[in-house]
Amino acid sequence: MDFVCSKNDLVFGVRLASYALGTRSSMPILAGLKLEVAGKHLYLQATDLERAVRCEIPIENSAKDESVVLNGAIVNQIAAHLPADEKIALKTDAKDGTTVKLRCGEATFDLPTLPVADYPEVPALPSTKIATIRVADFHHGLEHTAFAALKAGETTRLSLTGVDIVLKSDQLRLVATNGYRLAVKTIGIEAIQEEGEYLIEASVLTDLDRVLGQVDSPTVDIHRGDGQLFFHAGGVTFSARTIAEEFPDFERVIPRDNPVPLTFDRRALLEALQRIQITAAEDSGAITIHASPDESSVQVRSSSKDKGEAEERVRVKKAPAQLIDISFRAEYVIDVLKRLASDFVTIWLADSKKAGLVEPASEKIAPADEGFLYVCMPVLLSS
Numbered sequence: 001m002d003f004v005c006s007k008n009d010l011v012f013g014v015r016l017a018s019y020a021l022g023t024r025s026s027m028p029i030l031a032g033l034k035l036e037v038a039g040k041h042l043y044l045q046a047t048d049l050e051r052a053v054r055c056e057i058p059i060e061n062s063a064k065d066e067s068v069v070l071n072g073a074i075v076n077q078i079a080a081h082l083p084a085d086e087k088i089a090l091k092t093d094a095k096d097g098t099t100v101k102l103r104c105g106e107a108t109f110d111l112p113t114l115p116v117a118d119y120p121e122v123p124a125l126p127s128t129k130i131a132t133i134r135v136a137d138f139h140h141g142l143e144h145t146a147f148a149a150l151k152a153g154e155t156t157r158l159s160l161t162g163v164d165i166v167l168k169s170d171q172l173r174l175v176a177t178n179g180y181r182l183a184v185k186t187i188g189i190e191a192i193q194e195e196g197e198y199l200i201e202a203s204v205l206t207d208l209d210r211v212l213g214q215v216d217s218p219t220v221d222i223h224r225g226d227g228q229l230f231f232h233a234g235g236v237t238f239s240a241r242t243i244a245e246e247f248p249d250f251e252r253v254i255p256r257d258n259p260v261p262l263t264f265d266r267r268a269l270l271e272a273l274q275r276i277q278i279t280a281a282e283d284s285g286a287i288t289i290h291a292s293p294d295e296s297s298v299q300v301r302s303s304s305k306d307k308g309e310a311e312e313r314v315r316v317k318k319a320p321a322q323l324i325d326i327s328f329r330a331e332y333v334i335d336v337l338k339r340l341a342s343d344f345v346t347i348w349l350a351d352s353k354k355a356g357l358v359e360p361a362s363e364k365i366a367p368a369d370e371g372f373l374y375v376c377m378p379v380l381l382s383s
Contacts, residue, residue: 022048
């Protein structure tokens with residue numbers, strides 16, 4: 001291995017690949033960053049077996065094709081602190097190939113290699129492309145759904161740690177739930193080649209979102225592999241293992257006929273809930289919304305023995321037609337309000353025991369909020 005490339009290109013590739021490094025794995029080789037030289041291209045690759053990133057950059061190659069594996073965390077640290085220079089050179093030790101010399105400006109690093117033979121084979125990008133979506137739309141979809149899933153390790157039900165990706169007709173639907181709340185985002189897209197449903201861990205998709213945010217491409221192609229989805233954009237391929245569990249039937253929990261709409265200024269409600277949450281009980285985290293007929297504001301309150309109590313009135317656009325007294329976990333309502341961009345939000349309610357439906361208010365919906373809805377189960381407090 002003996003090549004020269006743009007420092008910016010290498011730093012870019014190393015930074016993206018680092019999202020898939022298996023630094024917490026029991027397999028030391030997964031902490032490695034694979035560098036594969038093929039002609040005039042360098043492929044940087046990392047995987048933790050749940051996700052993989054493969055990035056292609058151009059090089060000036062002066063030797064035969066070769067692959068080496070270096071400690072990914074070390075290379076990432078070096079890349080972040082390289083001296084000012086336009087070029088960077090990498091060369092394998094001519095004696096036994098167990099060391100790679102990295103040179104940039106006046107700085108030189110001699111880096112030990114890891115066994116290439118131990119590095120797992122990462123499947124290549126499959127030929128089966130199933131859809132193409134705008135990166136901006138995909139970003140908003142993940143921002144509006146991934147937060148509602150549980151983290152890996154919080155449950156044995158793997159389906160609750162994932163985002164369900166449903167491709168059907170001319171729509172992409174992203175859905176996530178932890179069993180007590182449900183976030184749904186529907187995105188219209190033009191190019192669906194194959195319908196299907198795929199469940200991927202939310203944290204993996206969050207890393208994908210970070211990678212796509214750094215790639216100079218307006219769209220991302222989605223490919224289907226064996227037990228994996230592949231996302232390809234701008235010379236970067238991100239693969240994610242699918243979860244082999246059935247996602248809950250979310251359609252049946254979406255309330256379709258809640259008769260009482262409460263429309264708030266989103267920011268005013270958010271700020272009020274952040275204040276009222278301070279005195280919410282630790283176990284339930286509950287805040288209570290009390291709305292009376294013909295009153296133009298609702299009362300939001302919370303209380304606990306050790307923290308005290310708080311209440312605040314928040315205006316609504318239209319007084320409700322009936323009495324409503326319902327409690328929610330404050331965190332769950334705050335989470336969704338923070339992620340919306342619209343000025344107004346409507347909470348559709350029925351009674352204290354039925355789930356509430358949250359969506360951007362029908363007038364002046366921000367483009368990023370279109371196709372979004374959120375279901376939140378109530379907290380049943382003892383009287």
